[in-house]
Amino acid sequence: MDIQALHDVVHTSRDARRQQTLPKLSPAERDTLIKKFHPDHREAAYRPVVFGPNEGEMTVRELASVLEGDSVVSEDLPLTPDYEVDVLVVGGGGAGCAAALHAHGQGAKVLLATKLRLADSNSVMAQGGMQIAVAPDDSPVQHFLDTLKGGHMKNDHELLRTMVEEGPSIAKWLLELGVLFDRDADGNLHVKKGGGSTRARLLTCSDYTGLEIMRVLKDEVLNQKIQILEFVAAVELVSDEHGACAGAVLQDLDNKRFVVVAAKTVILATGGIGRLHIQGFPTSNHYGATGDGLALAYRIGAPLVQIDTFQYHPSGGVYPEQLVGQLVTEGIRSEGGHLVNGKGERFVNELDTRDVVSSSIIRECEEGRGVRMPTGRVGVWLDTPLLEEEHGEGTLDKHFPAMVRQYARYGVDIRKDPVLIYPTLHYQNGGVKIDVNGETSVKNLFVAGETSGGLHGRNRLMGNSLLDLMVFGKRSGLTVAARAQTIPQGRLTLNHLQRFRAEAKKHKITNQLTSPVVLPAYTEQP
Amino acid sequence: MTDSFDTGKAVSQEDALRPPMVTVEIAGKSFRVPAGITLMKALWYTGHEVTRGAGCLGGFCGACATYYRTKDDPKVKTCLGCSHAVEDGMSFSFAPAFPARKATYDLNKLENPKQDLFKLYPEAPLCRNCNACTEACPQQIDVREGVWKAVFGDFKAVSETFMDCVMCGLCVPVCIADIAPNLVGVYASRAYGVREMEKPPGLFDRIQAIADGQYDDDWDRILKMTDDELQQTSATIKS
Numbered sequence: 001m002d003i004q005a006l007h008d009v010v011h012t013s014r015d016a017r018r019q020q021t022l023p024k025l026s027p028a029e030r031d032t033l034i035k036k037f038h039p040d041h042r043e044a045a046y047r048p049v050v051f052g053p054n055e056g057e058m059t060v061r062e063l064a065s066v067l068e069g070d071s072v073v074s075e076d077l078p079l080t081p082d083y084e085v086d087v088l089v090v091g092g093g094g095a096g097c098a099a100a101l102h103a104h105g106q107g108a109k110v111l112l113a114t115k116l117r118l119a120d121s122n123s124v125m126a127q128g129g130m131q132i133a134v135a136p137d138d139s140p141v142q143h144f145l146d147t148l149k150g151g152h153m154k155n156d157h158e159l160l161r162t163m164v165e166e167g168p169s170i171a172k173w174l175l176e177l178g179v180l181f182d183r184d185a186d187g188n189l190h191v192k193k194g195g196g197s198t199r200a201r202l203l204t205c206s207d208y209t210g211l212e213i214m215r216v217l218k219d220e221v222l223n224q225k226i227q228i229l230e231f232v233a234a235v236e237l238v239s240d241e242h243g244a245c246a247g248a249v250l251q252d253l254d255n256k257r258f259v260v261v262a263a264k265t266v267i268l269a270t271g272g273i274g275r276l277h278i279q280g281f282p283t284s285n286h287y288g289a290t291g292d293g294l295a296l297a298y299r300i301g302a303p304l305v306q307i308d309t310f311q312y313h314p315s316g317g318v319y320p321e322q323l324v325g326q327l328v329t330e331g332i333r334s335e336g337g338h339l340v341n342g343k344g345e346r347f348v349n350e351l352d353t354r355d356v357v358s359s360s361i362i363r364e365c366e367e368g369r370g371v372r373m374p375t376g377r378v379g380v381w382l383d384t385p386l387l388e389e390e391h392g393e394g395t396l397d398k399h400f401p402a403m404v405r406q407y408a409r410y411g412v413d414i415r416k417d418p419v420l421i422y423p424t425l426h427y428q429n430g431g432v433k434i435d436v437n438g439e440t441s442v443k444n445l446f447v448a449g450e451t452s453g454g455l456h457g458r459n460r461l462m463g464n465s466l467l468d469l470m471v472f473g474k475r476s477g478l479t480v481a482a483r484a485q486t487i488p489q490g491r492l493t494l495n496h497l498q499r500f501r502a503e504a505k506k507h508k509i510t511n512q513l514t515s516p517v518v519l520p521a522y523t524e525q526p
Numbered sequence: 527m528t529d530s531f532d533t534g535k536a537v538s539q540e541d542a543l544r545p546p547m548v549t550v551e552i553a554g555k556s557f558r559v560p561a562g563i564t565l566m567k568a569l570w571y572t573g574h575e576v577t578r579g580a581g582c583l584g585g586f587c588g589a590c591a592t593y594y595r596t597k598d599d600p601k602v603k604t605c606l607g608c609s610h611a612v613e614d615g616m617s618f619s620f621a622p623a624f625p626a627r628k629a630t631y632d633l634n635k636l637e638n639p640k641q642d643l644f645k646l647y648p649e650a651p652l653c654r655n656c657n658a659c660t661e662a663c664p665q666q667i668d669v670r671e672g673v674w675k676a677v678f679g680d681f682k683a684v685s686e687t688f689m690d691c692v693m694c695g696l697c698v699p700v701c702i703a704d705i706a707p708n709l710v711g712v713y714a715s716r717a718y719g720v721r722e723m724e725k726p727p728g729l730f731d732r733i734q735a736i737a738d739g740q741y742d743d744d745w746d747r748i749l750k751m752t753d754d755e756l757q758q759t760s761a762t763i764k765s
Contacts, residue, residue: 116580116581116589117581117587117589119587120581120582120587120589121581121582121587122582124581124582124586124587125582125584125586125587133732134726134728134729134732135728136728139741139744140736140741141741141744141745141748142763144748145748145756145759145760145763146760146763148756148760149757149760149761153753153756153757153760157749161745161749165736165741168729168732168733168736169733171729172729172730172733175719175723175725175726175729176720177716177719177720178633178715178716178717178718178719178720179719180685180689180715180718180719180723183723183726186727187724187725187726187727188726188727188728188729189726189728189729198763198764205689206689208586208689208690210586211586211692212689215691215693215712215715216712216716216719218693219628219712219713219716222628222630223630223631223632225630231577231578253577254577284584286581286582286583286584286587287576287580287581287582287583320562320611321562321563321564321567321611322564322608322609322610322611323609326584374545374546374561374562375545375560375562375563376545409609410611519576519577522567522570522576523569523570523573523574523575523576524570524571524572524573525573526573
C-alpha cells in the first residue's frame with residue numbers, strides 16, 4: 001500500500017487545521033469521554049476476582065485470571081533445598097539490584113534470581129529521569145503534594161512521605177557508585193521539570209537515566225560477587241507451618257528443572273504487567289513484564305491494592321512496526337503538534353490531560369476515523385512537520401534529536417511526514433500492599449518496585465518510578481538483612497498452595513490459567 | 527487493539543490488510559515472514575521459542591544483539607534485533623552470549639584508577655587500531671576512540687563516549703586483542719564518577735536539612751489535613 005497517500009491527508013489539511021482552536025473539555029464532557037473510552041472505565045474489561053485475598057474486588061480480566069491461576073508445582077514436590085540463603089531476591093531490575101546490594105552490604109547471604117539476564121528490565125528503559133527534591137526552591141513536602149495530586153489523592157501517605165524524604169540520600173548513594181547525573185556549572189545536580197510537577201525535580205543522565213543507573217548497578221552486583229541465577233523464574237513461593245514465607249520454588253528456563261530455595265526472607269521485585277496486554281493494548285514494557293510477583297504474592301495470601309488502575313500513555317508508536325508500543329515523546333504536543341484522524345481532522349485539544357487525550361484517540365479509532373497500517377494496526381497521526389512550519393526549519397533537529405533518530409533508523413523522516421500513534425500500556429499503578437519497609441501482609445515476604453502498590457495512587461507521576469525502585473529496594477534490603485540475623489529458617493511447606501487449590505475447587509474455577517505467566521506466548525504455534 | 531474498526535468511514539485502506547511477505551534466512555534456514563516486522567518478531571512468527579536474546583524490546587538493554595547481511599551484500603552488519611526490520615533476502619542470526627572476562631574491583635579502594643586499569647584489564651593498551659569494534663557497534667559509538675581515551679586516562683571523555691552503550695557486547699568478539707571495550711567503558715566511566723566528580727553541595731545541604739528536621743513543621747501541618755484540605759493545598763501550589 002502507499003503510505004505516502006495516507007500522509008497526504010495530513011499535509012493537505014494542515015493549513016485549515018492551523019486556523020482552528022480546540023477548546024479544552026468541560027469537567028462534565030471530560031467525565032463522559034473518560035467513562036466511555038478510557039480503558040480504566042471499560043466495564044466489560046473488568047470482573048471481580050472470584051477468590052483469594054482480594055475476593056470480590058474488580059480488576060481487569062487478564063489480571064484476575066493470573067491471580068486465580070494454578071501453579072506448575074505439584075504439592076508433593078520434594079522440598080529439599082538446592083540453596084539456603086538469608087535473602088532471595090526475585091528480579092534483576094532496579095528494585096532487585098538495589099535490594100540485593102543493600103542486603104549484601106549488611107552481610108546477608110543473598111541469592112538473586114531473574115528469568116532474563118541481570119538488568120534486563122523496564123528500569124533500563126527509563127528516559128525521563130528520577131524525581132528527587134534537591135533544588136533550593138523545592139522540598140520533600142512539595143514533592144509529596146505534587147505526587148498526591150498526580151495520584152488523584154489516593155496515594156498511601158506513609159509510603160509517599162518515606163519515598164520523598166529518602167530521595168536525596170538515594171541520589172547520594174548512586175553518585176557514590178559512579179552514576180553520572182547531569183550537573184549544573186556550579187557542580188550541583190541539574191534538574192528538569194516533569195509533567196505534573198510544580199518544581200524542576202528530575203535528575204537525568206541525558207535521556208539515558210535508567211540505562212546509566214542499571215549499567216552501574218549491574219556492574220556493582222557483579223563486583224560484589226552476589227550469587228545470581230539468570231534464566232531462572234520464580235514459579236511458587238514456599239511457606240512455613242505458620243504461613244510465613246520461607247523461600248521459593250524456581251524453574252530453570254533452559255532445562256525446566258525446579259530449583260528449591262530455602263530463604264529466611266524473599267523480596268519480589270518482578271516489575272509490571274504490560275506484556276499481559278491488558279485489554280489487548282500494545283505496551284512500552286520489557287519482555288518479562290508479566291506480573292509474576294502479583295500471582296506469587298496472591299497465592300501465598302498477600303492482598304493487593306488499586307488493581308483496577310493502569311497507566312496508558314497517549315503516544316505509543318504504531319508504525320513502523322519496530323516502534324509499536326514504544327513511547328513517543330509528549331514534547332511534540334507541548335510544542336503545538338496536532339493529533340489528526342484519518343479524515344484529516346483534529347479531535348482533541350492536544351494539551352489536555354493524559355487520560356482525556358488517550359480516551360479521545362481511542363474514540364476516533366473505535367468510531368472508524370483511525371488510520372490502519374499494512375501491519376493491521378490502527379492509530380491517529382501526530383503532525384510533526386507542523387512544528388517545522390510553525391517554528392521554522394530545523395526545529396525538530398534542535399529540540400527532538402532523539403525522536404528524529406528514533407524514526408530515521410526506519411526510514412521515516414518526521415520532519416517531512418507525520419507519525420502514527422495509539423495509547424500504549426505503560427505502568428501498573430497498584431500492586432501488592434506493603435508497609436514502609438516493603439513487607440507484605442505475609443511475614444518475611446517483601447515486595448519492591450512496580451510490583452508493590454499504594455505509593456502512586458491512581459496515576460503515577462513521571463519520574464517517580466526510578467525513585468520508588470531505589471527507596472523501597474534499599475529499605476527492603478536493609479530490613480531483611482537485619483531480620484535474617486534474628487530468625488531461624490522456617491520449615492519448607494506448600495501448605496498455602498493446598499489451601500489455594502481447595503479454594504479454587506470450592507469456587508468451581510474452570511479453565512484455570514497457569515501462573516505466573518513468566519514469558520508472553522508470542523511464538524506462533526503450528 | 528479494537529476489532530470494531532470500520533474501514534468504510536476512513537481513508538480507503540484495503541491493501542493495508544494484506545501485508546506482503548518477504549523471504550529471510552534465520553540461522554541459515556529460509557522462512558517467509560510479513561514485510562516490516564522486526565527480526566525479533568520474525569523469530570516468533572516462524573515458531574522459535576525465545577528465552578534468551580530478548581530483553582527490554584525497546585533498544586536499551588542489548589539482549590538481542592544480532593548479526594545480519596542484506597541481499598547480495600557481502601558485509602555482515604550488526605543491529606539490535608528488537609528494533610530492526612526484516613528485508614527481502616536478508617540473512618540473520620542472533621549473537622550468542624560471548625564469554626568476556628569482567629574484572630571485579632572496589633572503586634573506593636583503588637590506589638590510582640587510571641593505572642589500575644592496566645592491572646584490571648591488561649589487554650586494554652594492546653589495541654591494534656583495526657577499528658572493528660567501532661564498525662560492530664549498533665549504537666554508532668566510536669568504540670576504538672573510547673578505548674584509547676581510557677588508556678590515556680581521559681575517563682571523562684570515556685564516560686561521554688560510552689553514554690549510549692547498551693552493553694550488547696558486539697564489540698567484544700571482533701577484538702583481535704581480546705579487549706572487552708564495553709567493560710573497559712563501564713569501569714572508566716564509574717571511576718570518573720566516583721573518584722573525579724565533585725560532590726554537589728546542594729544535595730548534601732538538603733540531606734542535612736531533612737536530618738535536622740527542617741521540614742517537620744510542614745509535615746505536621748500537611749499530614750493532619752483532611753483529603754479535601756490536601757486537595758486544596760496541592761491545587762494552589764504555584765509552579
